[in-house]
Amino acid sequence: MAKTFTIIPIASAAAQPSVFAQAPSTAWHETGRGNLPYLADIMHRPLRDLRISVTDRCNLRCTYCMPREVFDKDHPFLPRAELLNFEEIERLARLFIHLGVQKIRLTGGEPLLRRGIERLIEALAKLDTREGKPVEIALTTNAVLLSQKAQPLKDAGLARITASMDGLSEETFRRMSDSNVPVKTVLDGIAAAQRVGLAPVKVNMVVKRGVNDHEIIPMAEHFRNSGIVLRFIEFMDVGSSNGWRMGDVVPAREVLEQINSRFPIRQVDPNYSGEVAARWHYADGSGEVGVIASVTQAFCHECTRARLSTDGKLYTCLFANSGADLRGPLRAGATDKMLSNLITGAWRLRYDRYSQLRHAATEQPGKKIEMSYIGG
Numbered sequence: 623m624a625k626t627f628t629i630i631p632i633a634s635a636a637a638q639p640s641v642f643a644q645a646p647s648t649a650w651h652e653t654g655r656g657n658l659p660y661l662a663d664i665m666h667r668p669l670r671d672l673r674i675s676v677t678d679r680c681n682l683r684c685t686y687c688m689p690r691e692v693f694d695k696d697h698p699f700l701p702r703a704e705l706l707n708f709e710e711i712e713r714l715a716r717l718f719i720h721l722g723v724q725k726i727r728l729t730g731g732e733p734l735l736r737r738g739i740e741r742l743i744e745a746l747a748k749l750d751t752r753e754g755k756p757v758e759i760a761l762t763t764n765a766v767l768l769s770q771k772a773q774p775l776k777d778a779g780l781a782r783i784t785a786s787m788d789g790l791s792e793e794t795f796r797r798m799s800d801s802n803v804p805v806k807t808v809l810d811g812i813a814a815a816q817r818v819g820l821a822p823v824k825v826n827m828v829v830k831r832g833v834n835d836h837e838i839i840p841m842a843e844h845f846r847n848s849g850i851v852l853r854f855i856e857f858m859d860v861g862s863s864n865g866w867r868m869g870d871v872v873p874a875r876e877v878l879e880q881i882n883s884r885f886p887i888r889q890v891d892p893n894y895s896g897e898v899a900a901r902w903h904y905a906d907g908s909g910e911v912g913v914i915a916s917v918t919q920a921f922c923h924e925c926t927r928a929r930l931s932t933d934g935k936l937y938t939c940l941f942a943n944s945g946a947d948l949r950g951p952l953r954a955g956a957t958d959k960m961l962s963n964l965i966t967g968a969w970r971l972r973y974d975r976y977s978q979l980r981h982a983a984t985e986q987p988g989k990k991i992e993m994s995y996i997g998g
Contacts, residue, residue, distance in 0.1 A: 660722040661965075663938075663972035670926035672723045674711060676739065677731040678932045682764050683800040684788070686828055686857060690800050706934045708742045710952055714930060715746055717962050721969075723928075724751050725758040731932070734767040740778040747779025760784065762826075766803055768811025776818040783815045784824040789834045790841055798834055816850065824851045826914075829872045831857075838872075838880050846885065846908040853899050853912035858940075874915035878902065881911060895924065928969065936965060938972040 660668040678700050683690040706714070715726060726746055733739060749757045758781050765785040775783070787808050788798035795805045816823045825845060829835050838854065845852040854877045857870050881887055886905040893901070899912035900919075929937040934949025946968040952961060 661969050663969050665923065665973065667924070667972070668926055669718070669722045669928055669969050671725045671727070671928070672715065672718045673727045673729050673927060673929045674715070675729050675731065675930065675932045676711070676733045676736040676742070677705070679735050680730060680732040680764070681735060681766055681801075682732070682803065684764075684786075684798060684828075685800055685833075686798075686830065700933055704933045706930075706932065706949060708738070708745065710934065710949070711742060711930075712745045713958075714934070714948060714952070714961065716749060717958060717965060718928065718930075719749055719751060719757055721962065721965060722752065723757070724755075725760065727760045727762060729762045732764055732766070733761055734763050734771050739771075740774045743775060743778040743780050747781075758782070762786065763811075764799075765808045765811035765815075769807070769814045772811070772814035772818045772820065776820055780820060782822070782824070783820040784826055785812050785815070786826050786828070787812070787841075788827050788829075789837050790844055791837065794834050794837050798828075798830075812850065816848075822849065822851050824853060824912075826853050826855055828855045828857055829877060831870050831872050833870075835872045838877055839884055842881050842885060842911060846904060848909065851910045851912060853914060855914040856917040858916055868917075871917050873918045874900070874913035875918070877913055887911065898925075928965075936968050938968060 660670075662668050680688055680693075682688070683693060715723075718726075728739070728743070730736075736742075743759055743761075746757065747759050751757055759779060760782040761775065761780055762784045763786070765787065768783075768785065772783075785808065787795070787805075789795040790805065792805055795808070796802065812823060812825060825841075827834075827837075827841055829838065841852060854874065856872065856874055878887065881902075885908070887902040888905055890901045890903050890910075892899075898916070899914050901910060901912050903910050925939075927940075929940065929945075930948070931937060931945060934952065935945030935947055937945040946964060948961060948964060951964065956964075
């Protein structure tokens with residue numbers, strides 16, 4: 623049966639106190655079956671998750687995200703005036719929440735490079751969903767600065783953290799990150815996050831054939847019995863700079879076969895509808911691993927994520943080539959209702975399903991937005 627929608631007014635986004643500026647007005651949203659409000663796109667996918675990129679800068683040069691030959695010392699990063707400030711981020715976040723968002727993840731670039739990031743987390747952590755529950759605030763980091771930041775992040779209200787780590791040996795890690803950062807620095811950051819209670823800590827490993835796939839088993843062995851969830855991500859064709867080829871992809875099925883041959887695993891149910899990682903438990907109870915297979919097992923039909931770029935553009939897909947400008951109208955004096963209508967309009971017209979169409983799309987490649995600009 624087709625879904626029906628009605629348009630109803632919701633309370634002002636300024637109904638909750640803010641540590642930044644207030645922004646009174648009225649937003650609008652759609653309601654689906656039952657009384658739970660949500661905004662749906664053309665494929666009936668609700669808006670549930672918001673990823674906010676707080677900086678386009680990073681202290682690593684991972685080859686699949688910010689290859690050094692492109693993001694070198696002469697690369698024109700965004701000037702500070704073009705970045706959304708914390709008050710602007712909080713105001714837009716409130717509007718997204720009133721349209722159905724329940725989880726916010728801060729990304730980059732490397733979000734811990736954004737000065738005062740704790741103040742933003744403190745403000746966002748005070749927001750409630752339409753159902754009156756706290757919005758979940760998470761953060762993805764390369765963990766280079768995490769040892770010194772873990773406690774302040776926790777104190778500010780951060781709920782969970784995901785660290786990126788693409789190899790356990792110094793040689794592999796430095797090859798993937800194109801840096802001289804020691805593996806110990808990242809491991810110490812991960813341990814600090816776990817120690818202060820940013821749990822469950824998740825570690826993401828992007829797997830590229832012939833580069834770091836030999837470390838699948840060592841990574842699994844290292845994080846077993848640790849309480850940390852290790853997730854393997856298929857190498858993706860994000861942006862236009864990473865030289866992606868299908869031959870570089872290690873399919874999730876192959877990753878799982880490797881692990882199972884050494885440490886038997888069994889699949890378990892997702893934590894929630896639309897979870898991108900397929901979850902597996904070690905049969906001996908020593909922990910959990912996951913795989914994110916956006917290349918070989920596309921999950922576009924369940925994607926509920928919107929992305930807000932560093933300079934305030936709304937992207938409805940990680941593989942998009944353009945976004946809807948929110949910063950311009952915001953700084954020009956747009957009301958909350960106007961901004962909410964822009965968000966609503968963009969999401970209602972959303973038909974993105976790049977991963978399901980990938981092989982046809984790569985026959986006629988186009989320029990896509992870099993992951994460092996809108997977050998992974």
